[in-house]
Amino acid sequence: MVPGVTWRPERLLIEREEWDTGVARRARAALPDVPVDCVDDVQAVRRDAARRTPAGDAFGSGKRQLLLYRERGRFLAACQAGTPGLVCCNYLTLTLVSNCPFDCSYCFLQEYLSANPLLQAVTNVDDALGEVATVLDAHPERRFRIGTGELADSLALEPLLGHAARLVRFAAARSNVVMELKTKSTCVDELLSLDSQDRVVVSWSLSPPAIADREEAGTASLADRLAAAARCQSAGYRVGFHFDPVVDYEGCEDDYRDLIGAVAGALDVARIAWVSLGSLRLTSGLRGIVRQRHPGSQVLLGEQVRSADGKWRVFQGRRVAVYRRLERWLREAIPAAPVYMCMESPAVWERVFGEPAPDAQALAGQLSG
Numbered sequence: 001m002v003p004g005v006t007w008r009p010e011r012l013l014i015e016r017e018e019w020d021t022g023v024a025r026r027a028r029a030a031l032p033d034v035p036v037d038c039v040d041d042v043q044a045v046r047r048d049a050a051r052r053t054p055a056g057d058a059f060g061s062g063k064r065q066l067l068l069y070r071e072r073g074r075f076l077a078a079c080q081a082g083t084p085g086l087v088c089c090n091y092l093t094l095t096l097v098s099n100c101p102f103d104c105s106y107c108f109l110q111e112y113l114s115a116n117p118l119l120q121a122v123t124n125v126d127d128a129l130g131e132v133a134t135v136l137d138a139h140p141e142r143r144f145r146i147g148t149g150e151l152a153d154s155l156a157l158e159p160l161l162g163h164a165a166r167l168v169r170f171a172a173a174r175s176n177v178v179m180e181l182k183t184k185s186t187c188v189d190e191l192l193s194l195d196s197q198d199r200v201v202v203s204w205s206l207s208p209p210a211i212a213d214r215e216e217a218g219t220a221s222l223a224d225r226l227a228a229a230a231r232c233q234s235a236g237y238r239v240g241f242h243f244d245p246v247v248d249y250e251g252c253e254d255d256y257r258d259l260i261g262a263v264a265g266a267l268d269v270a271r272i273a274w275v276s277l278g279s280l281r282l283t284s285g286l287r288g289i290v291r292q293r294h295p296g297s298q299v300l301l302g303e304q305v306r307s308a309d310g311k312w313r314v315f316q317g318r319r320v321a322v323y324r325r326l327e328r329w330l331r332e333a334i335p336a337a338p339v340y341m342c343m344e345s346p347a348v349w350e351r352v353f354g355e356p357a358p359d360a361q362a363l364a365g366q367l368s369g
Ligand code: SF4
Pocket: 099, 100, 101, 102, 103, 104, 106, 107, 108, 109, 151, 152, 153, 184, 216, 219
């Protein structure tokens, strides 16, 4: 395997007109032994990938191929976590990759991308950066938080694509953006020699080993994620952490306390940009998919109730109790880092933090400083 390449698809598919783009050339060079197809009709390839035989797993097989294509539509969107009735942080998502080589049992993409499950990445990063630049330039008074980790892992494909390094160089030259690269991988090598001018936060989603080892197939171990985060800090990056999903199980609180201790022991806590908390939340459809695709998963064990947004969560009183403990341990171990919650109501926010939830602009301001 080419050095730095930790994952390879079974097949590489490249849109014919994109064959000689920088992204396609890089991927072909990094995957010399992987069969490559030239694709004339991208939509037909996507439709094929979504076709499900009775015993098939279209989503799983979609993850094992990689399509490189030109995106003709938009790249930026408001974060879909910004659901009415829930506290919002004005986050924008930038989609350069869709789907992910990892296979977490609880991943919402299993349902969200069920009609288009092929792992796919854009070749025209310049167009994406042009769209972002237009937005940044139109609002010089605002500071934007933008992340690529909504429909994908921001770094898992970096050795093949080089997208993130382009984003770091772009953000370094802009004064009103904080770019977040969110991952469960260790693919940071290419970032280490770049100076982000403090405009990039590399963040890791973390779970106790009891969850990571069982529910997050293909991802780096907790120790390896923390080691990668420490390398990023040493290279000058701020890092962030997402305890999301927080999974409730017997003994989980002790495990989360150990997890917070592991973070504080491995990192310079003064250079942690933020920590988010988000309880496990699954739609009814996703619960069915978890049962089907991950029969050994334990994320559906325990009592969960349907919330106002239609998602199933541990009931509110239990969520608040767990959040409060985590928040207290975080304040003790990582006092300077803002802690916020993702996809929770103002009522839960107030019960956990003891103060009214900030509006979206105020929360965004706290997190983009
Ligand atoms: S790392 Fe993130 S995007 Fe990838 S499978 Fe896991 S939850 Fe989904």
